[in-house]
Amino acid sequence: MGADQQPGIRGGAMTGPADRTKLSRREFAGLGAVSVASVSRSLAASNDDPKAAPRGKAQSCILLWMGGGMCHVDTLDPKTVGDPQANKAGSAYRSISTAIPGVRVCEHLSRTADLLDRGVLLRTLTHPLKVDHADSTGLMKTGRLTSGTVVYPSLGSLITHQRGRRADGIPPYIVMGYPNVTRGPGFLGGQYGYLYLTDPEAGPTGLRRPFDVSAERQERRSNLLSLLRTKARQSAGKTTQAYDAAIDEAQKLMNSAFSRVFDLKAEREATRERYGSGFGQRCLLARRLVESGSRFVEVAYDLNFKNGTGWDTHRHGQANQHLLIEDLDQALSALVEDLELRGLLDETLIVLATEFGRPPEFDGKGGRGHQSAAFSAALFGGGLRTGQVIGETDDLGRTVIDRPISVPDLHATIFETLGIDPATELYDGDRPIPITDHGQAIGELF
Numbered sequence: 001m002g003a004d005q006q007p008g009i010r011g012g013a014m015t016g017p018a019d020r021t022k023l024s025r026r027e028f029a030g031l032g033a034v035s036v037a038s039v040s041r042s043l044a045a046s047n048d049d050p051k052a053a054p055r056g057k058a059q060s061c062i063l064l065w066m067g068g069g070m071c072h073v074d075t076l077d078p079k080t081v082g083d084p085q086a087n088k089a090g091s092a093y094r095s096i097s098t099a100i101p102g103v104r105v106c107e108h109l110s111r112t113a114d115l116l117d118r119g120v121l122l123r124t125l126t127h128p129l130k131v132d133h134a135d136s137t138g139l140m141k142t143g144r145l146t147s148g149t150v151v152y153p154s155l156g157s158l159i160t161h162q163r164g165r166r167a168d169g170i171p172p173y174i175v176m177g178y179p180n181v182t183r184g185p186g187f188l189g190g191q192y193g194y195l196y197l198t199d200p201e202a203g204p205t206g207l208r209r210p211f212d213v214s215a216e217r218q219e220r221r222s223n224l225l226s227l228l229r230t231k232a233r234q235s236a237g238k239t240t241q242a243y244d245a246a247i248d249e250a251q252k253l254m255n256s257a258f259s260r261v262f263d264l265k266a267e268r269e270a271t272r273e274r275y276g277s278g279f280g281q282r283c284l285l286a287r288r289l290v291e292s293g294s295r296f297v298e299v300a301y302d303l304n305f306k307n308g309t310g311w312d313t314h315r316h317g318q319a320n321q322h323l324l325i326e327d328l329d330q331a332l333s334a335l336v337e338d339l340e341l342r343g344l345l346d347e348t349l350i351v352l353a354t355e356f357g358r359p360p361e362f363d364g365k366g367g368r369g370h371q372s373a374a375f376s377a378a379l380f381g382g383g384l385r386t387g388q389v390i391g392e393t394d395d396l397g398r399t400v401i402d403r404p405i406s407v408p409d410l411h412a413t414i415f416e417t418l419g420i421d422p423a424t425e426l427y428d429g430d431r432p433i434p435i436t437d438h439g440q441a442i443g444e445l446f
Contacts, residue, residue: 274334
């Protein structure tokens, strides 16, 4: 990975631009790769400046990503029930009361409804993109519109950069999903990238010796690698130094207790059953990761994005949406309860988010299109003033009528919760770039 010196920060640990090798856009894209090289020892240099954390005290963040476009009027912002057969706009399901007086959610979120006093509903997220999933996902993950000149870092990379490690031997940024540039470190450099996995019990495949490679053969490979590394160091540039540091980090993880985190069988059977499905088991692993010292964990609901299925409920996709909502309800409520039981909820921020919502109207096949003018997210724990609803949409959830929340505002709120000053200024080479695009944290939550 092209990991150079840490970019300069104002409002954070450093005061001026660092000397960085100029990389091409293609090379920058490579920095988002999810190999173990993304996790380098240089993270220890990150500095927690208490002056940049006037209010938030959370230590970790778990992002539950509902890729595809979770429908707000069918989940967190229910309206009058509609009817696709009669072409009547509205919610697909009835609503139920919650632990917040006067606040209702979809009937398929019954467990979460009882725990909503531990959370905050953000009902007025809004952004200008609605057609393309990739662009909207990029905006939600980085807080920026796609640029032709800058590869912006993801939320996970920014938090890792600002807060650094919580524990030795535990990667600070982990993704349960597949590689994607929107999850990458952008101009921050590969050392602020992520380790990814798709099987919660197997863990990252790059940290295991292949079954067809014996211990003796592995030792021969390691000896050869050591020889090559010794020769490379004689004329090593910054890129080679970054690879070398990443190899050190990978070998440490291979030989550490990190692999035990993925032993979900160590959990009580009742706990595993409480979390439920594959998504639920990934949420259980997220709890184990933050408990062990990870800083930021993203859990994708669907490991692979599927156009027209899952949360992307076009046409017939709407028919089984209730199963997704019930699955989310079981896993999310288990995660909130489990973290609270272990005394970790106040120091762990759970973010439930998606790239956009969906309109109250039904299409010709009974599904829904895309809508970004108004949609919802939720925050749980993190030491916030919970039991609140921020913002209000119109009677069908089409538009915001009170308290719009921009994507930069959401990012600023997450940063503030984690003790990061939303006014921090980063540098891409000599170019100053604010950590948010003029975002303002939601003051009522602190």
